[in-house]
Amino acid sequence: xxxxxxxxxxxxxxxxxxxxxxxxxxxxxxxxxxxxxxxxxxxxxxxxxxxxxxxxxxxxxxxxxxxxxxxxxxxxxxxxxxxxxxxxxxxxxxxxxxxxxxxxxxxxxxxxxxxxxxxxxxxxxxxxxxxxxxxxxxxxxxxxxxxxxxxxxxxxxxxxxxxxxxxxxxxxxxxxxxxxxxxxxxxxxxxxxxxxxxxxxxxxxxxxxxxxxxxxxxxxxxxxxxxx
Ligand code: CA
Numbered sequence: 001x002x003x004x005x006x007x008x009x010x011x012x013x014x015x016x017x018x019x020x021x022x023x024x025x026x027x028x029x030x031x032x033x034x035x036x037x038x039x040x041x042x043x044x045x046x047x048x049x050x051x052x053x054x055x056x057x058x059x060x061x062x063x064x065x066x067x068x069x070x071x072x073x074x075x076x077x078x079x080x081x082x083x084x085x086x087x088x089x090x091x092x093x094x095x096x097x098x099x100x101x102x103x104x105x106x107x108x109x110x111x112x113x114x115x116x117x118x119x120x121x122x123x124x125x126x127x128x129x130x131x132x133x134x135x136x137x138x139x140x141x142x143x144x145x146x147x148x149x150x151x152x153x154x155x156x157x158x159x160x161x162x163x164x165x166x167x168x169x170x171x172x173x174x175x176x177x178x179x180x181x182x183x184x185x186x187x188x189x190x191x192x193x194x195x196x197x198x199x200x201x202x203x204x205x206x207x208x209x210x211x212x213x214x215x216x217x218x219x220x221x222x223x224x225x226x227x228x
Contacts (some may be wrong), residue, residue, distance in 0.1 A: 003027065003028065003029045004027075004028050004029070004049040004050065004119055005028070005029045005030075005031070005047065005048045005049050005050075006023055006028045006029070006030050006031070006048065006049065006050045006051070006052060006115070007030075007031050007032075007033065007039065007042055007043055007048040007050070007051045007052070008020065008023075008030055008031065008032040008033070008051075008052045009032075009033045009034075009035075009036065009039030009040075009043070009051065009052065009053045009054060009057060009062070009065065010032065010034065010052065010053075010054040010057075010081065011034045011035060011054060011056075011057050011058055012054070013034070015104075016032050016034065018108075019052070019111075020032055022108055022112075023115075026112060028115075031048070034058075035057055035058045035059040035060070036057035036058065036059040036060030036061060036062065036064065036065050037059035037060045038059070039051075039053070039057070039060075039065060040060055040064075040065045040068060040069070043065070043069055043074060043076065044069065044072060044074060046074050046076060048076050049076065049077075049119055050076060050077050050078075050079065050115060050118055050119055051069075051076055051077070051078045051079070052079050052081065052111075052115070053065060053066060053078050053079065053080050053081065053098070054080075054081045055080060055081060055082045055083065056083070062080055062081075063096055066078050066080065066096045066097050066098050067096040067097060069097070070096065070097035077099045077100075077118040077119070077121065078097065078098045078099055078100075079098070079099065079100050079101065079102060079111075079114055079115060079118060080098040080100070080101040080102070081101070081102055081103075081104055081106075082101055082102070082103050082104065083103070083104050094142075094143050095140070095143050095145050095152070097140070099118055099121075100114050100117075100118060102114060130142050132167050132228075134215075134228035135228070136148050136149045136150075136208075137206055137215065137228055139163065139164075139167065141164065144160050146160070146163065146205075146206070148205070148206055153205050153206065154205075155202070155205060156201075158183070158184075158198060159198060159201060159202055159205075161183050162179065162183045162198050162199070162202060163202060163206075165179065165182055165183050166216060166224070166226035166228075167226060167228065169226065170226045170227070170228055171225065171226070171227070172225065172226075173219055173222050173223055173224075173225050174223050174224050174225065174226075175222065175223040176192035176195040176196070176223050176224075177192065178223070179195045179223070179224070180192065180194065180195060195224075199216055199218075199224060202216060203215070203216055214227065215227060215228045
């Protein structure tokens with residue numbers, strides 16, 4: 001199998017030296033960049049199998065690098081390195097498309113294990129199953145985050161489940177009974193009005209014009225169809 005290529009974007013010279021040596025000794029090809037601007041440019045060509053990305057970098061911060069890569073459709077797994085206590089940033093990092101994070105200082109074996117795990121995930125399957133994008137709507141199934149026009153939209157667990165079911169069955173006509181069974185897990189359909197209420201809520205949050213929906217269409221007498 002061909003050598004896996006890792007791009008290390010990190011501005012701490014001693015850490016770069018240590019990581020580069022160790023990763024090379026593990027059989028990886030390693031390139032390193034000590035600032036966010038150059039690192040981003042290099043990651044943008046998509047030729048790396050993995051990016052190890054420091055959070056605080058000169059030029060362009062790790063969060064911006066990650067977000068911009070995802071916005072350009074680069075799906076290379078990103079392992080983010082954060083300093084101790086940067087909890088909030090970790091959460092944001094995952095929301096912006098990082099795949100995993102590790103807090104400094106870390107054990108080398110832990111880093112190697114995380115890298116191996118990320119490299120095992122098939123890149124295409126990752127895109128298919130973890131993200132959905134249509135127009136101004138973007139959904140990250142792993143972090144259960146929904147964006148509209150680049151802004152995070154707060155949805156309840158049930159709304160997220162319903163949206164996910166719609167996305168997984170886009171273009172299909174879905175009856176209220178089916179939705180109650182699959183999303184609410186009711187064996188018998190007690191009150192199909194529940195579905196209508198939740199669809200109305202999702203439309204309020206996701207449609208440009210909730211009264212003239214383009215994502216979730218009503219099919220008279222049949223149910224709903226997701227057209228995203
Ligand atoms: Ca740094």
